[in-house]
Amino acid sequence: MAANFDSVPILDYNLLHSGHKQQFILKLRNASINVGFLYLKNPPVEKEVLDSLLSYIPRLFELSQEKKDAIAMINSPHFLGYSKLGNELTKGATDQREQFDFATQFECKWKPGEPEYKRMWGNAQWPEEKDIPGFKATMLSYLSQVHALSVEFTHLLSEALGLPTGALNQFYDSPENMQHWSKIVKYPSLDDPKLNSNQGVGPHFDSGFLTFLLQASQHPGLQVQNLSGQWIDAPPIPDTFVINIGKGLEAATKGLAKATSHRVLSPPRGSTPRYSVPFFQNIAQSVRVTEHHLEFPPEILALKETRGNAAEMDSINFSEYDRGEASGQANLIGRVKSHPDVGQKHYPELFKQIFPQGLPTPTTMF
Numbered sequence: 537m538a539a540n541f542d543s544v545p546i547l548d549y550n551l552l553h554s555g556h557k558q559q560f561i562l563k564l565r566n567a568s569i570n571v572g573f574l575y576l577k578n579p580p581v582e583k584e585v586l587d588s589l590l591s592y593i594p595r596l597f598e599l600s601q602e603k604k605d606a607i608a609m610i611n612s613p614h615f616l617g618y619s620k621l622g623n624e625l626t627k628g629a630t631d632q633r634e635q636f637d638f639a640t641q642f643e644c645k646w647k648p649g650e651p652e653y654k655r656m657w658g659n660a661q662w663p664e665e666k667d668i669p670g671f672k673a674t675m676l677s678y679l680s681q682v683h684a685l686s687v688e689f690t691h692l693l694s695e696a697l698g699l700p701t702g703a704l705n706q707f708y709d710s711p712e713n714m715q716h717w718s719k720i721v722k723y724p725s726l727d728d729p730k731l732n733s734n735q736g737v738g739p740h741f742d743s744g745f746l747t748f749l750l751q752a753s754q755h756p757g758l759q760v761q762n763l764s765g766q767w768i769d770a771p772p773i774p775d776t777f778v779i780n781i782g783k784g785l786e787a788a789t790k791g792l793a794k795a796t797s798h799r800v801l802s803p804p805r806g807s808t809p810r811y812s813v814p815f816f817q818n819i820a821q822s823v824r825v826t827e828h829h830l831e832f833p834p835e836i837l838a839l840k841e842t843r844g845n846a847a848e849m850d851s852i853n854f855s856e857y858d859r860g861e862a863s864g865q866a867n868l869i870g871r872v873k874s875h876p877d878v879g880q881k882h883y884p885e886l887f888k889q890i891f892p893q894g895l896p897t898p899t900t901m902f
């Protein structure tokens with residue numbers, strides 16, 4: 537029997553600084569092995585920065601269509617920029633969300649002849665300062681605070697999995713050689729005449745190490761799939777982030793830490809839009825996780841056996857990690873599948889391998 541879950545555990549960051557670190561670590565062990573998701577209450581991000589970001593989000597989407605299109609993702613070999621509603625696919629079906637993909641600051645280092653995936657990291661496209669003064673600075677300080685938390689979290693996670701504190705550092709390059717992604721997402725309600733399904737985002741796994749999600753409005757809609765395939769609600773809880781494990785971390789731990797499928801349902805009729813801000817922690821692009829071996833204590837490995845494995849899931853996969861691909865390549869394939877038009881323009885050879893028939897016709901699933 538698989539160890540199933542029927543809710544997402546809540547871990548209080550304050551436990552770490554009030555003499556209860558061990559309690560936190562034990563909860564993190566359970567969450568990472570058995571659930572793949574957790575809420576982090578009282579995360580160490582300044583309230584001022586959070587409030588400022590929250591107040592910018594509706595204004596960002598209220599920019600004119602012309603200004604949004606000026607920074608469209610199709611301009612960017614880095615898959616950064618604006619995607620209009622219905623421009624993104626999850627497992628071939630259209631997602632009903634509008635979004636801006638941003639990232640931590642990074643100058644593209646790719647040179648012709650080097651692996652293509654290195655071209656994927658580079659400058660974000662930002663709206664013009666005069667159109668939304670102060671937004672870029674706010675977003676960058678938000679990203680740098682969440683980034684600091686993500687580094688701390690990999691250390692906590694190492695301890696939770698019975699490893700030395702720095703054991704996961706081998707998957708990282710020095711900070712100036714790393715880029716991490718984030719995006720700001722709007723899910724319109726079913727009142728929007730442009731919607732042709734309730735798939736805010738379809739069932740999927742995240743690709744990287746850890747995701748730190750800010751649910752930026754008070755809407756339910758996020759759901760997490762448990763081992764028997766049921767969808768468990770993960771509604772917004774004040775002063776929390778939702779943190780989940782990506783396929784990269786799952787592969788690096790040979791399935792001990794679990795990546796969990798999740799999705800978002802569009803807000804119902806009569807509702808205001810739902811907003812969210814995920815931060816995706818990357819690992820070094822050249823790392824092949826299959827070449828790294830982590831030595832877990834037997835009593836921790838035994839917990840994986842007790843958990844068991846999930847039934848087959850209707851979610852997109854990142855099997856490239858297990859096939860020995862560089863993590864950058866696994867991510868690039870994921871991006872081309874999600875944004876085929878951008879892939880076709882900037883990575884035509886890879887695009888042809890993935891979509892030999894040309895641009896896919898999206899399916900819808902109301």
Ligand SMILES: O=C(O)CCC(=O)C(=O)O
Binds near residue numbers: 737798800812813814
């Ligand atoms: O918007 C959300 O709450 C989740 C988004 C998500 O899972 C993703 O973009 O990977």
Ligand SMILES: [Fe+2]
Binds near residue numbers: 740
């Ligand atoms: Fe996700």
